[in-house]
Structure formats: structure tokens, C-alpha cells
Amino acid sequence: MSVLEIKNLQVSVITEAGNKEILRGVDLTVKSGETHAIMGPNGSGKSTLAYSIAGHPKYLITGGSVTLDGNDVLEMSVDERAKAGLFLAMQYPVEVPGVSVSNFLRTAVTAIRGEAPKVRTWVGEVKEAMASLNIDTAFSERNVNEGFSGGEKKRHEILQMELLRPKIAILDETDSGLDVDALRIVSEGVNRVKANSDLGVMLITHYTRILRYIKPDFVHVFANGKIVEEGGPELADKLEEQGYAAYITA
Amino acid sequence: MSQLTTNYLTPTGREEAWRFTPLKKLSGIHDLEVPVSDRISLSAKSDLPKGVTLSTSSSSDHPPAYVASDIVTNRVRKEVKNVTVLAIENNLELAEPIFLKRKCGPTPEVSRSIIQVGINSRATVILENNGVGKLGEEIEILLSAGSSLNFISLQEWDLSSVYVAQHHAIIGKDAQFNSYVVSIGGSTIRMSPTVEYTGTGASAEMYGVYFATDEQHLEHRIHVNHSVPNTKSRVNYKGALAGKGAHTVWIGDVYINKGAEGTDTYELNRNLLLTDGARADSVPNLEIETGEIVGAGHASTTGRFDDEQLFYLQSRGIPAEMARKLVIRGFFAEIINKLKNEDIEERLMARIELELSRVGE
Ligand SMILES: Nc1ncnc2c1ncn2[C@@H]1O[C@H](COP(=O)(O)OP(=O)(O)OP(=O)(O)O)[C@@H](O)[C@H]1O
Ligand SMILES: [Mg+2]
Numbered sequence: 001m002s003v004l005e006i007k008n009l010q011v012s013v014i015t016e017a018g019n020k021e022i023l024r025g026v027d028l029t030v031k032s033g034e035t036h037a038i039m040g041p042n043g044s045g046k047s048t049l050a051y052s053i054a055g056h057p058k059y060l061i062t063g064g065s066v067t068l069d070g071n072d073v074l075e076m077s078v079d080e081r082a083k084a085g086l087f088l089a090m091q092y093p094v095e096v097p098g099v100s101v102s103n104f105l106r107t108a109v110t111a112i113r114g115e116a117p118k119v120r121t122w123v124g125e126v127k128e129a130m131a132s133l134n135i136d137t138a139f140s141e142r143n144v145n146e147g148f149s150g151g152e153k154k155r156h157e158i159l160q161m162e163l164l165r166p167k168i169a170i171l172d173e174t175d176s177g178l179d180v181d182a183l184r185i186v187s188e189g190v191n192r193v194k195a196n197s198d199l200g201v202m203l204i205t206h207y208t209r210i211l212r213y214i215k216p217d218f219v220h221v222f223a224n225g226k227i228v229e230e231g232g233p234e235l236a237d238k239l240e241e242q243g244y245a246a247y248i249t250a
Numbered sequence: 251m252s253q254l255t256t257n258y259l260t261p262t263g264r265e266e267a268w269r270f271t272p273l274k275k276l277s278g279i280h281d282l283e284v285p286v287s288d289r290i291s292l293s294a295k296s297d298l299p300k301g302v303t304l305s306t307s308s309s310s311d312h313p314p315a316y317v318a319s320d321i322v323t324n325r326v327r328k329e330v331k332n333v334t335v336l337a338i339e340n341n342l343e344l345a346e347p348i349f350l351k352r353k354c355g356p357t358p359e360v361s362r363s364i365i366q367v368g369i370n371s372r373a374t375v376i377l378e379n380n381g382v383g384k385l386g387e388e389i390e391i392l393l394s395a396g397s398s399l400n401f402i403s404l405q406e407w408d409l410s411s412v413y414v415a416q417h418h419a420i421i422g423k424d425a426q427f428n429s430y431v432v433s434i435g436g437s438t439i440r441m442s443p444t445v446e447y448t449g450t451g452a453s454a455e456m457y458g459v460y461f462a463t464d465e466q467h468l469e470h471r472i473h474v475n476h477s478v479p480n481t482k483s484r485v486n487y488k489g490a491l492a493g494k495g496a497h498t499v500w501i502g503d504v505y506i507n508k509g510a511e512g513t514d515t516y517e518l519n520r521n522l523l524l525t526d527g528a529r530a531d532s533v534p535n536l537e538i539e540t541g542e543i544v545g546a547g548h549a550s551t552t553g554r555f556d557d558e559q560l561f562y563l564q565s566r567g568i569p570a571e572m573a574r575k576l577v578i579r580g581f582f583a584e585i586i587n588k589l590k591n592e593d594i595e596e597r598l599m600a601r602i603e604l605e606l607s608r609v610g611e
Contacts, residue, residue: 054565057557078564087565094562097553098522098581107576108566143580144562160566 002069002085002167002200004030004053010063011045011052019060022048024225026064028202030168033194035201037211037236040222041244046204047091049222050172054088055081068168083112085167089157089174091204096144101156102126104144105163112164129162132192134185150177158189165193168200175210187213208236223247258321267320270499270531272467275438277412278358279386280322287359288330291385295349295378301339302348302373306332312364315390315420320442323416326388330362336375340368340394347374347400347591354383354411361387367397367425374400376594380435382408387415393425395449400428402589406601407435409466416442421481423449430589431458431487433468434601444473445483450512453482457585459598461578462528463605464493471501472517476510485517488585490578490602491528493609500550502534506543514544521552522581524574525609575603 011023022045052059055078066073110116219235220227260282261268278284419427445454460468474483489498502517521530534548563573
């Protein structure tokens with residue numbers, strides 16, 4: 001049982017023109033097995049929250065705390081956070097020239113599990129995970145995300161999540177850019193990991209479509225750098241009908 | 251057979267062929283005013299197999315087999331009194347590579363060598379350039395009909411060394427020349443791997459890897475001259491750069507002359523900038539004088555390894571230093587693996603990782 005606890009988190013983005021305040025006191029607790037949907041208008045700070053938890057260097061934490069099972073996440077380096085059990089499926093996965101997917105996956109899994117996976121079982125494990133996400137095995141030899149289509153990148157994020165077996169995963173608009181079939185396949189992937197490992201999920205999305213596949217336990221409305229309302233799955237439907245106008249003016 | 255060119259001048263840096271090269275760093279190898287020694291710097295690393303000889307003889311017995319335009323090559327020809335000749339007799343199949351080692355000194359010197367591969371023979375020659383040196387060199391590589399040569403030159407010089415070299419292969423009918431150039435050490439390297447063909451069915455594969463760090467200048471000037479029908483060339487050079495003032499230059503000149511029908515050529519150069527402050531120049535150049543070819547193409551790309559990539563890899567649990575190593579290893583593997591010698595592959599990667607760890611020191 002793991003708990004990610006975000007308390008009064010305040011974050012600025014570091015820009016050339018100076019620091020700009022984005023997160024204005026975020027409180028959120030995600031436990032193993034729970035799924036939290038985060039919905040909110042463009043630019044409200046959802047990705048900022050995701051990146052801050054993962055430790056992206058362009059964000060400055062100005063206040064508050066983030067802990068995973070009581071350990072101070074903000075004190076950890078980026079790779080330590082991953083080793084501690086955090087995973088971020090990025091809204092815009094990064095292309096890494098020179099590194100093949102297979103090499104990348106093996107290196108990442110070795111780093112996170114603390115030992116190299118057994119060659120015999122590893123090849124099968126990757127093949128199976130790729131097959132279930134409908135990823136052609138030819139991708140193994142391609143460079144990470146290089147020339148991948150938007151949807152292919154998203155599927156590879158989930159592939160990584162499946163192999164790295166995190167405790168808590170943040171999925172930042174993993175559903176954007178997926179066609180209907182891919183959305184179902186990716187959602188099934190997330191649900192599979194949840195079923196196998198009691199994963200806690202923070203699901204950032206603009207659409208209720210994905211919530212039909214991945215059922216949220218909680219829905220949080222994010223506006224202007226913080227959570228402004230919380231509820232159950234029914235809140236998502238209300239947002240889809242009424243939009244965010246009520247929260248932006250509030 | 252051509253004559254020695256005598257009417258050449260010290261380059262000023264304004265010449266097209268010298269515009270990228272930092273002449274000040276060449277220790278006078280290019281400068282006709284600076285005296286150079288012509289002692290023999292090349293020797294066999296271990297006993298040579300039967301049918302292979304390494305000897306020295308008067309350069310007048312070995313007039314150049316082609317016209318050289320490079321100033322340093324011409325200077326080498328003029329200054330060297332004794333050439334080193336590696337001769338591989340006809341119909342010899344060598345399973346083990348022939349290792350040649352280099353011993354230079356701290357002052358400027360020149361060297362001229364000839365590698366002769368007999369008819370239908372197959373061999374691998376590995377030239378290990380390391381230590382301290384200020385060397386200007388020409389190696390003439392003659393592939394007889396039906397022969398095959400893997401020629402590997404490893405530049406693992408000390409970081410103070412200077413190396414200006416032309417390695418020119420003349421490829422006979424149905425012969426296969428495979429060139430592998432790896433440049434890691436040296437303060438300034440200017441290498442010209444060049445090839446020409448004298449018979450149909452001749453083929454060249456030219457691979458290269460270079461890794462430049464702080465203030466290092468690594469220049470590779472490939473020249474392929476297709477002048478007879480049905481010949482083939484493949485060029486693939488990959489370079490990575492890290493640190494302030496790291497500079498690489500890649501020139502890929504491929505000429506398909508009139509009469510070179512059936513030519514098949516493709517050249518590729520990829521550069522990876524690992525940090526800010528490094529610069530990679532890449533100039534592919536394809537000139538085609540006949541329409542009757544099989545294929546001709548070139549590509550050149552320069553990509554960056556930036557903070558976003560570092561963050562991405564780290565966010566998957568990979569520590570920062572390992573992330574950089576991973577990127578470099580993966581980038582170079584395609585070519586380094588072709589050397590088919592695990593000891594050398596590991597040694598080269600270790601040197602690359604050592605240089606990487608010292609960037610900015
Ligand atoms: N370098 C920067 N300079 C100025 N503003 C920035 C910079 N980086 C981010 N921001 C701003 O921070 C705010 C929050 O961005 P963030 O990406 O977190 O939003 P989001 O909620 O994820 O939006 P979306 O739904 O469009 O993905 C935005 O207004 C964005 O313009
Ligand atoms: Mg976003």
C-alpha cells in the first residue's frame with residue numbers, strides 16, 4: 001500500500017523573463033488502487049503539477065510538500081523518484097536520438113529493479129507487453145520516440161509503465177491523440193497494470209471518453225493552479241455538459 | 251604513375267580545402283618553413299603471418315600511384331626518403347588481423363606507407379595510432395583484383411597530438427575495400443580517407459566514428475571517385491561532440507564521372523551534439539556526370555541531446571551519467587559493432603566514456 005501525498009504545493013515555472021507562479025497550493029492524496037481524474041482548462045497547471053512531481057528542472061518549488069510513503073519526493077533526484085515508484089506518462093514524450101527502444105527499456109528496468117532482468121524471460125516479457133499494446137516488434141530497434149506518431153508515442157509510455165511497475169503513475173493526457181481502438185488498447189493496458197499491481201493512478205484528461213474505460217474513484221477540477229472542486233465520477237459528466245466557466249470566474 | 255608535385259605553398263586557411271582547419275594547432279606539419287623528421291614510425295605489433303612482409307625501401311622505388319591535391323600529402327611525398335611497405339601476397343586468406351602500431355615523438359614528423367593486397371587475398375589491417383605525436387602521413391592502399399581488405403585506423407592519440415593523414419585506396423576489379431576510421435584522441439586530426447576504382451565490380455564501404463570534446467578539432471574529408479563502370483560506395487560517418495570548443499568537420503565528396511555508368515553510391519553523416527558550445531560542420535557533396543547510374547544519394551543530420559532528453563531518461567530511473575553514456579553507446583554501436591573485435595570495441599567505448607566524464611574539466 002503506497003500513498004502519494006501532495007500538500008499545499010506551490011510551484012513557479014522558471015523563464016527567461018523571471019519566475020512565473022503556476023501552482024497555488026495543490027492538495028491531493030493518491031493511494032494504491034485509487035484512480036483520480038484531474039480535469040481542467042488549458043493552461044491551468046495540470047502538466048506543471050505532473051512535471052513538478054517527476055522533478056523536471058524547469059520548475060521551482062516555492063512551497064508545500066510531496067511525499068511518497070512518508071519520504072520527501074522533492075528532495076530526490078529525477079531518477080530517484082522513478083526508483084521510489086513514481087511514473088509519469090508525458091503529454092509530449094521526448095525523442096531520444098541514438099537510443100533504441102530495446103536498449104532504453106532494458107537500461108530503465110535494470111536501473112529501477114536494481115538488477116538486470118534475466119535475458120531469457122526479459123525478451124518474452126517485452127514481446128508480450130508490446131503485443132498487448134498492439135506495438136509492432138520492429139519498434140524495438142527504432143530510437144526512442146524518434147519519428148513515432150502521436151498515438152505511437154502514447155502507447156510507448158504505457159509500455160514503459162507496464163514494464164517499470166510503478167506504485168503511482170501520473171498519466172498526462174495519455175488519451176489525447178489516440179484513435180478509438182488505441183484508446184481502448186491503452187486503457188486496457190492501464191487497467192491490466194492496476195489489476196496486477198494495485199497501481200495508484202492520477203489521470204489528467206480533457207475527455208470523459210477515457211473515463212468510460214478507466215473508471216475514476218475521484219474527479220478533481222483543476223483551475224488557476226489548484227484543485228477547486230472534488231467529487232465522484234458524476235462530476236466528470238457535469239463538466240462535459242457545463243464546461244469550466246463556473247470555476248474560472250470563481 | 252604521376253610525378254611528385256613540387257609547386258605547392260603553405261596553406262593560409264583561406265583555401266577551400268583548409269578553411270575549417272585550425273592551422274595554428276597543426277604544429278607546423280603543413281608549414282614548409284617548419285622542419286620535419288622522416289623517421290619510420292610504423293611497425294608490426296606482433297609476428298606477421300606467412301605471406302605477409304613489412305619492410306622499408308627507398309621512396310624512389312615507390313613513386314606515388316595517384317595524383318594528390320592535398321598539400322600535406324605532397325609534403326610527405328617530398329620529405330620521406332624511406333617508405334614502409336606492407337605486402338600481402340596473392341591468394342592469401344588471413345583469419346587474424348594484422349596489427350600495426352605507431353611510435354611518434356613530440357616534434358613534427360612525416361611518414362609514408364604502402365599497403366599492397368595481392369590478387370584474391372583477404373585481410374584485415376588494424377592501425378593503432380596512440381601516444382604523443384605530430385604526424386603528417388600518407389598511406390597508399392592498393393587492392394589487387396578480387397581482393398578484400400578491412401582497414402581499421404584507430405586514433406587513440408594523447409590529447410596533445412596532431413595528425414594530418416591521407417589514406418588513399420585504389421581498388422582493383424571486383425575488389426572490396428572496407429574502411430573504418432575511429433577518431434577519439436588528439437588535439438587536432440585532419441584525415442582524408444579517399445578512394446578510387448580501377449576495375450569494374452569494385453566496391454568501397456567507408457565507416458567512421460568520431461568523438462570530440464573540449465577544444466578538440468576532428469576533421470574527416472572523404473573523397474570517392476567513381477570513374478569506371480559498375481562500382482559501388484557506401485559512406486557512413488557518425489560523430490558526437492561534447493564541451494566548449496569541440497569542433498568536427500565532415501566533408502563527403504563523391505564524384506561520378508562520365509563513363510562511370512552503373513555507379514551505386516550513398517553517403518551519410520550524422521552528428522550528435524551532447525552539450526552547448528560544440529559545433530559540427532557537415533558538407534556532403536555529390537557530383538554526377540552520367541545519368542546511367544544505379545543510385546546516388548546523401549544525407550546529413552545534426553541532432554542535439556538536450557535537457558528534455560536527459561529528463562526523460564532520468565524519469566525512467568536512469569541516472570544522468572548513464573543516460574549520456576547510453577545515448578553515445580547507442581549512437582556509435584551501429585558502426586563500432588562492425589569492427590567485430592570485442593576487445594577493441596570495449597576499449598574504444600571506455601575511452602569515449604572517459605573523455606565524456608572529463609568534459610569541462
Ligand atoms: N516557459 C514558460 N513561460 C511562461 N509561461 C509558461 C512557461 N511554461 C509554462 N508556462 C505557463 O504555465 C501555465 C500552465 O501550463 P501547463 O502546461 O501546466 O498547463 P496544462 O493545465 O497542462 O494545460 P493543457 O491542458 O493545455 O495541457 C500555462 O499558462 C503556460 O503558458
Ligand atoms: Mg498539459
